[in-house]
Amino acid sequence: MIAVPRRPRRASFLGWAMVSGAGAATCNARSATWARSLAAPLSACVAVLVLGLWAPMPRAGESDASRPIRFGTTAVILEDQVAILHSWKGYLEERIGRPVRFVHRGSYQEISELLSKDQLDFAWVCGYPYVRNRTFMRLLAIPLYEGRPLYQSYLIVPKSDTTTHSFRDLKGKIFAYSDPNSNSGFLVPQYELVRLGENPASFFQKSFFTWAHSKVVTAVAAGLANGGAVDGYVWETLQRTHPELTAQTRVVRKSALYGFPPLVARASLGEKEFRAMQDVLLGMSQNAQGRQLLARLNLDGFAPDDPHVFDGIAEILAFIQTRQPGLVGAGGGTSASRALRSEAN
Amino acid sequence: MGAPDPGVALLPDPPRGADGVGSTTPGRQAPARDPDFTRLRLPFRDLSYRYKIPLSVSFVILVTAVVISTALALQAYRDARRDLVVRAESMGKTLAHALGPIMLRDELWLAYEMIVTPLAGGSAQDSRGKVTVVLNSENQIYVSTQPTLFPTLQPLAAAGAGYATLAARLARDSSAGPTVLEEVVPGHLVVSVPILSDDSTLLGRVLVLYSESLFLQRIEATLLQVLVSTLAVLAVLLPIGWFAGNRIVEPLVRLVAVFGKAGREPSPRVAQDLYTGGDEIGQLGRQFQAMLRELEHKQALERQMIAASRLTSIGRLTAGIAHEINNPLGGMLNAINTCKRHGNADPVTARTVSLVERGLLQIRETIAALLVEAKVTSRALTHDDMEDVHTLVVPEATKKHLVVRWNNDIEGSVPLPSTPLRQVLINLLLNSVQAAADSGYVSCSLRTEGELLLIDVSNDGTALSPAQLEHLFEPFGSEAGTGLGLWIVYQISQQLRGEIRVTNGPPLTRFALRIPLEAAA
Numbered sequence: 001m002i003a004v005p006r007r008p009r010r011a012s013f014l015g016w017a018m019v020s021g022a023g024a025a026t027c028n029a030r031s032a033t034w035a036r037s038l039a040a041p042l043s044a045c046v047a048v049l050v051l052g053l054w055a056p057m058p059r060a061g062e063s064d065a066s067r068p069i070r071f072g073t074t075a076v077i078l079e080d081q082v083a084i085l086h087s088w089k090g091y092l093e094e095r096i097g098r099p100v101r102f103v104h105r106g107s108y109q110e111i112s113e114l115l116s117k118d119q120l121d122f123a124w125v126c127g128y129p130y131v132r133n134r135t136f137m138r139l140l141a142i143p144l145y146e147g148r149p150l151y152q153s154y155l156i157v158p159k160s161d162t163t164t165h166s167f168r169d170l171k172g173k174i175f176a177y178s179d180p181n182s183n184s185g186f187l188v189p190q191y192e193l194v195r196l197g198e199n200p201a202s203f204f205q206k207s208f209f210t211w212a213h214s215k216v217v218t219a220v221a222a223g224l225a226n227g228g229a230v231d232g233y234v235w236e237t238l239q240r241t242h243p244e245l246t247a248q249t250r251v252v253r254k255s256a257l258y259g260f261p262p263l264v265a266r267a268s269l270g271e272k273e274f275r276a277m278q279d280v281l282l283g284m285s286q287n288a289q290g291r292q293l294l295a296r297l298n299l300d301g302f303a304p305d306d307p308h309v310f311d312g313i314a315e316i317l318a319f320i321q322t323r324q325p326g327l328v329g330a331g332g333g334t335s336a337s338r339a340l341r342s343e344a345n
Numbered sequence: 346m347g348a349p350d351p352g353v354a355l356l357p358d359p360p361r362g363a364d365g366v367g368s369t370t371p372g373r374q375a376p377a378r379d380p381d382f383t384r385l386r387l388p389f390r391d392l393s394y395r396y397k398i399p400l401s402v403s404f405v406i407l408v409t410a411v412v413i414s415t416a417l418a419l420q421a422y423r424d425a426r427r428d429l430v431v432r433a434e435s436m437g438k439t440l441a442h443a444l445g446p447i448m449l450r451d452e453l454w455l456a457y458e459m460i461v462t463p464l465a466g467g468s469a470q471d472s473r474g475k476v477t478v479v480l481n482s483e484n485q486i487y488v489s490t491q492p493t494l495f496p497t498l499q500p501l502a503a504a505g506a507g508y509a510t511l512a513a514r515l516a517r518d519s520s521a522g523p524t525v526l527e528e529v530v531p532g533h534l535v536v537s538v539p540i541l542s543d544d545s546t547l548l549g550r551v552l553v554l555y556s557e558s559l560f561l562q563r564i565e566a567t568l569l570q571v572l573v574s575t576l577a578v579l580a581v582l583l584p585i586g587w588f589a590g591n592r593i594v595e596p597l598v599r600l601v602a603v604f605g606k607a608g609r610e611p612s613p614r615v616a617q618d619l620y621t622g623g624d625e626i627g628q629l630g631r632q633f634q635a636m637l638r639e640l641e642h643k644q645a646l647e648r649q650m651i652a653a654s655r656l657t658s659i660g661r662l663t664a665g666i667a668h669e670i671n672n673p674l675g676g677m678l679n680a681i682n683t684c685k686r687h688g689n690a691d692p693v694t695a696r697t698v699s700l701v702e703r704g705l706l707q708i709r710e711t712i713a714a715l716l717v718e719a720k721v722t723s724r725a726l727t728h729d730d731m732e733d734v735h736t737l738v739v740p741e742a743t744k745k746h747l748v749v750r751w752n753n754d755i756e757g758s759v760p761l762p763s764t765p766l767r768q769v770l771i772n773l774l775l776n777s778v779q780a781a782a783d784s785g786y787v788s789c790s791l792r793t794e795g796e797l798l799l800i801d802v803s804n805d806g807t808a809l810s811p812a813q814l815e816h817l818f819e820p821f822g823s824e825a826g827t828g829l830g831l832w833i834v835y836q837i838s839q840q841l842r843g844e845i846r847v848t849n850g851p852p853l854t855r856f857a858l859r860i861p862l863e864a865a866a
Contacts, residue, residue, distance in 0.1 A: 160493070174497050176454070206498055208453035215454065223493035224457055 068099040069277070072111040072123030074179075075104070075212040084296050091293055095280045106211050108181035112137075115266050122266075122277060127259040127313045128183035137264040138274065139305035141281045145233050145260055149303045152232035153184035153255040155192075156220050159248045164227065166253060167192055167203075173226035175207040176219040182231070183313050185213055187328065188255045189229040191316040194323045201327065214238055214245075221248035233260070237298040259309035263302070278304070395598050399590030406582045414575040421567040425560050430536060433553040434523040437538030440551045444479060444540050448487065448548050453497065456488045460551075474559025478552040479540070484512050487549055501552075507531050515550060532557045596620035600630050607637055656818055656835060663820065667716040670708065678705055714829050715820060717836035723762035726798075728755045730763045731770060731791055738774045747781050750788035759798055760863040765837040766798075772830040773802040773856055780806035780854060796862050803848075803855035814849065834858075 069092070073085065085102050092100045103120055105111050108129045114120045116136045123137075130137050142149035157164045164170060167189070178185025186209075193200040208225070210216050213234035220228040232254060239246040263281065265274050284290030285301030294301060303309075320328055389397060440460060447456050460477045478489040480501055489495035495504055502509040507530035515537060518524050526535040534555045540548045599620050619630040681702045684690070690698060731753050742749045770789075777787045781804035790801040809817065818835035821828035834856075838845055843860030 158493075206453070208451075210454040215458075219454060219457070222457075223491075224453075224488065224497065 066098070068101040069096065069122065069273070070101050070103050070120045072103045072105060072114055072120040072125075074108055074111055074124070075106055084293070087296070088293055091284075091289060092277075092280060095283075096276055108179050112181070115264070118266055118268055120266060121269055121273065122263060124261060124263050126179070126181060126183050126261045127310045128187045128317070129181045130262055130264055131310050131314045131317060136267045138267050138269070139307060140263040140265045140274065140278055141302035141304065142262045142306065142309055143260050143297075144285075144300040144303050145298070147300055148257075149260045149262075149306070149309050150257040151184065151260045152257055153188035154230050154232045154235050154251045155189065155227060155253040155255075156217065156230055156235065156249040157227045157252050158220055158223050159250050160223070161226065161250065164252055167196060167198075167227075170227040171198075171203055172205050174224070175204040176216045176225035176228035177207060177209050178213045178216050178228075178230065179209060179211055182213070183258055183261070184231040184255070185216060185229050187313065187316060187320070188258065190327060191320055192255070194320050194327070199324065217245055217249055221245055227252070231261075233298070240298065256312065258312045262310070393598075394594045395591070398594045399587045402586040402590040403583055406579065406586045410575050410579050410582070414571050417571045418564075418568055421564045421571065422560060425564045425567070426534070429555055429560065429563070430525055430534070433534075433536035433555065434525075434538065437523055437536055437551045437553050440477070440479075441538045441540040444551065445542055445548055448479075448481070448540060449542065453488055457492075460488065461490050474556040474562060476554040478554065480515070480550040480552060482547055482549055484515060484550075505530075507533075511535060515552075521545070530554065596622060596624075596626040596630070600626060600633070603630070604633070607633075652815075652818075656839075659819060660836065660839070663715045667712045670712055671716075674705060674709055674712070678702070678709070681705070714833070717765075717833050717840070723764040725758040726755070726761045726763040726766050727758045728753060730767055731755060734767055734770045734774065735789075737771060738778065741775060742778050742787060745778060745781065746784045747778060748786040750786060752788070752790040752792075754790070754792035755798075756793075759793060761798060761841065761860060765841070766800075766860075769834050769837050769858065770800060770802075772834050773800070773858075776830050777802050777804040777806075777854075777856075780804050782806050793862070798843075798858075798860045798862060800858040800860070801855065803853045805850070805852060806854060808850040808854060809847075814847075817847065818845075 071089075071092075089100045089102060103111075103114065105114070108126055111120065111123050111125055112129050112133055115123055115125075116133070122140060125137070130139065145151050155167065157170075175189075177189070180186050190200045193203050210219055210228075213231040216225075216228040216230045217235060217238055219225045220230075235246060235249075235251070265277070281302040282304060284294055317328065389400075392400075443459060444456055447459065456479060460479060476489060476491050476495065478495050478501070479487040481487040484501050486495045486497055486499050486501060486504070488497055495501075500512070501515070502512040511526065511529045514526060514529060515524075518537065518539075521539060521541065524537045526537060529535060534557070536553045536555075538551045538553075540550060542548050603619055619634055621627050621630060681698055684698055685695075685702075735749070735751050735753070739749060770791075774787065774789060777789075781787050785805040787802070787804045790799070792799050818831050820832040835845065838858060838860065841860045843858055846857045846859075848855040848857070
């Protein structure tokens with residue numbers, strides 16, 4: 001946070017200034033260029049002076065175009081898919097005309113923090129952090145899974161367990177969550193337990209986070225956890241790519257449908273850049289290369305922003321906060337969640 | 346004649362029957378008669394040395410190979426075990442160090458990922474025989490590489506047989522370093538490393554459990570290598586050992602074969618098969634050879650003695666009978682003489698008396714022939730005496746188209762009675778002529794050598810049969826002639842203290858006489 005590289009920060013600032021067209025920012029940029037020009041040798045003084053008079057505008061534009069777009073991803077959804085990300089990066093760069101850099105982090109919390117500090121331009125997060133952090137997250141696109149921007153949370157148990165049929169059967173057992181900021185991997189099971197009148201904090205003998213949906217499957221398959229909550233999309237995708245792993249687990253219960261983990265932009269991002277990215281994403285299903293990438297991601301395409309998709313998540317969050325306040329972290333405390341909470345009250 | 350006459354030597358030997366020497370063959374050894382011996386009978390006692398020694402050599406090679414292989418295998422096992430313990434300790438230490446902060450933060454999944462990484466020895470190759478278990482400070486299972494066997498938060502003591510003891514031992518263990526626990530959990534080697542916080546508080550333990558089968562699995566390749574090398578060495582050494590064993594035993598086998606042949610085959614032929622090395626078997630062979638020669642000599646001597654004593658008995662008997670016959674014979678002949686001279690007998694009586702007289706005269710001749718008298722006064726032998734014999738014999742030889750090789754080297758007069766010697770020579774020559782093959786030859790050589798007269802008569806006829814040899818010099822021993830020729834030769838030779846040596850062909854049958862000159866006698 002403190003050790004943020006100087007140059008990218010200034011560049012992003014310049015970029016924003018360009019789009020907004022604020023004069024003060026332009027003056028700032030010009031004075032910076034002047035300072036650099038003054039440092040140049042005396043012999044080139046006149047030339048620099050001339051250049052300096054018209055240089056600010058194109059330089060600022062050039063800087064904006066070459067500045068990489070920073071795209072945050074987590075291991076929660078995409079893990080060990082470097083090859084897919086590389087292809088996707090190429091696809092995006094080609095269409096946007098700017099370098100794209102994927103910033104990989106271990107948890108939603110880290111990605112959320114980076115977004116809030118403008119250190120990322122876009123990110124693929126979960127519906128839950130989105131709902132909680134709408135102040136600095138702007139919904140960019142929602143992936144379409146099986147034709148809909150929706151997915152489920154799966155409750156899975158080891159294949160050897162043939163007696164578990166609901167959450168109740170897992171009382172006093174060991175449970176695996178994916179990420180405390182995951183909807184399907186944390187919030188939904190919390191909600192289910194609360195709905196059953198249980199206290200999720202003491203219902204299990206022990207619970208732990210694997211920080212990735214696929215690792216929940218691994219933990220359950222290995223028998224380390226007696227049960228786990230996993231993103232249904234991830235489980236289904238794993239069943240295609242790693243059937244031997246999912247075969248060691250059994251899906252006990254599928255939750256209601258919730259908004260698919262969305263792609264968001266930082267709220268401070270310029271409209272032009274936002275639209276550019278949104279257009280590229282929405283157009284992916286329109287061309288062969290894009291469809292190929294989507295197929296590899298096991299997705300059908302991207303839907304434009306529709307905040308109501310995540311109403312379900314907001315509702316269950318509100319429900320939990322009503323029944324068991326303090327169970328879920330304060331997080332961003334977005335206006336939306338606050339509104340929902342008050343509404344539930 | 347009490348002493349045996351060494352002059353009679355019958356060569357070569359007639360074949361003898363099995364007389365006990367070397368009659369045992371390797372195949373059928375005489376079973377031990379001694380009851381004590383039978384009781385102490387060892388296995389393979391009856392087995393030939395031809396197999397016993399190579400088998401012993403092979404056995405020694407085999408035992409050596411097995412001992413060395415076993416030692417190598419044991420060493421490999423110990424090394425593998427030590428290596429495993431060292432690795433487990435170092436891995437346990439690394440894991441314990443890294444798990445400290447993770448356990449403090451209660452990151453169960455991170456702890457699991459850490460212990461299942463290949464870096465921590467969680468690769469598929471090892472996973473079958475190795476389990477890593479992390480315990481918390483209450484000896485409960487925090488996490489393990491096999492959660493189904495060691496579920497999280499279960500007390501270690503409940504994990505199975507031996508684990509209660511293990512838990513109790515660990516509860517007492519307060520060392521800060523690794524502890525190796527053997528024979529606590531059946532079939533497993535356990536290495537325990539405590540997980541300590543920065544202020545040395547015990548947070549838990551890393552247990553690395555190795556199953557015994559893992560050792561075997563690990564040293565399988567080594568064992569296989571040892572086995573293959575051993576078999577290769579055996580494949581080379583066993584044939585060499587067998588060959589060497591055979592080489593050692595071969596002279597012995599040959600000696601036994603020679604023992605078996607002795608007495609059935611002529612000794613020179615027997616002896617040529619003998620091994621003549623300087624070792625014990627060679628010495629034995631040479632001693633056996635010497636023994637064989639001595640035995641043979643003794644037997645020849647015995648045979649000569651028997652022949653000589655028989656001839657002596659016959660001579661005495663003959664002389665006795667001749668004497669007893671000669672006395673009445675002389676009286677009868679006198680009476681007939683008187684009767685013829687003084688009595689006037691009728692023709693029948695005269696004819697009868699004449700018949701009786703002729704018969705009696707024939708008896709006297711026969712007796713005279715039997716009663717060889719060599720000591721009659723006779724002039725000394727000369728060259729011409731022998732030439733006369735030649736002249737007498739040649740017509741007989743001519744009848745059979747024989748060649749007579751005559752070689753008379755006698756010069757002057759030899760101090761021996763001429764008449765008996767002429768008799769000897771004529772008998773020997775006639776005998777030879779008779780035995781010689783048609784158109785064959787007879788040779789005669791006469792000479793003096795020092796104080797000896799040497800008469801040598803030989804022919805190319807068929808050899809004498811064993812039966813003929815046995816009764817060679819006995820009166821009426823031969824079917825041809827009067828049957829008294831050789832008897833006369835023998836008697837005269839005896840009386841002149843000479844000796845006769847008979848060499849039985851083929852190709853020549855030879856009679857050699859050595860008679861000491863009278864001056865020397």
